[in-house]
Amino acid sequence: MDNYLEDNMAKILLAGESWISTTTEFKGYDSFTSTKLEIGCTELLESLKKLGHLVTHIRAHDVPEDFPWSKEALDEYDVILLSDIGSNSFNLSNHVFSEGRPTTNRLELLKQWVLSGGSLMMAGGYLSFSGFEGKAHYSGTPIEDVLPVLIKPYDDRVEVPQGALPEIAVDSQITNGLGKFPEILGYQTVTPKKDAQILMTVDSSPLLVNRTVGKGRTIAYMTDIAPHWASQDFMAWENYGEFFSRCIKWLNKDLD
Structure with a gap:
């Protein structure tokens, strides 16, 4: 895990937003393979850090074993942010997939944590909501x-x-005064629940939706926090960090 520490603001756990790429290069008769870890949330982490938030990042390949296993562990954080990490990474830990042993359903654990007062945000991406070829597979889950x-x-x-x-x-307190939002290059289509509030749209489709559920709060943001859906103009936007900071503040009940 990577930790970014400042004072006075929400403690955030960001899960996902990384991947491991393997490349094979062919040079005539010979070839070789290289592998590298890539992080997609560097700008977001640094922006939240500069605005005083406390952020812990669990990289995608560490989620199956390192995402919290208990309410007490979740209670170490004010806000959980899931970004580009599919449901299988929470369901298929080594206990289940390799050893065939029952274990904690962490999606159900996260649901109960929210209902008891926690805050959850999901940002869009190829492994968010339903995702590319439906592989994120959050439909029908807790x-x-x-x-x-x-x-x-x-x-x-x-x-x-x-x-x-x-x-x-x-x-809303989240979007007021931020001016015109830069363009995005893709998003996900969803249906807002009856007790939810649509704060932003794109092409008449919901883009930013929030909800109070039980004692907790949730936000769904239907596009990415980084390229490719977040355009270069969006990444360079002067209010990039402020926008996400306000989402965190609303979730943490610092904004209404």
Whole structure:
């Protein structure tokens, strides 16, 4: 885990947003293979750090074993952020997949933690919500129960290579005063729940949705926090960090 520590703000656990790439290069008769770890949330981590938040990052390949196993461990954090990490990574730990032993259902654990007062945000990506070819597979899970949206049981992506501009649907503490949002290059389609509030849209589809559920709060953000769906203009936007910081503050009940 990587830890980024400052004072006075929410303690955040970000799970996901990394991948391991393997490349084989062919040079005439010979070839060789190289492998590297890539992190997709560096800018977000640094932005939240600069704004005073406390962030712990669990990389995607560490989630099956290192994501919290108990309510007490979850209680170490104010906000859990899931970004580009599929449900299998929570369900198929070594206990289950390698050893065939029952263990804690951490998606159900996370649901109960939210209902008892925790805060959860899911950001979009190829392994968020339903995801690429439906492989994120959050439809029908305990996570869907507490999120502010209903998730499709199949590939839910909309690719917008020409770019699409997010629009503010209602005035809120999260979006007020941030000005025009830069374009994004894709998003996921969902159905907001009846008790949810749509804060932003893109192409008339919900983009930012929040909800109070039980004693907790949840946010669904239907596009990525980094490329490719977050365009270079979005990444360079002066309010990039402030926007996500406000989402965290709302979840932590510092904004209403």
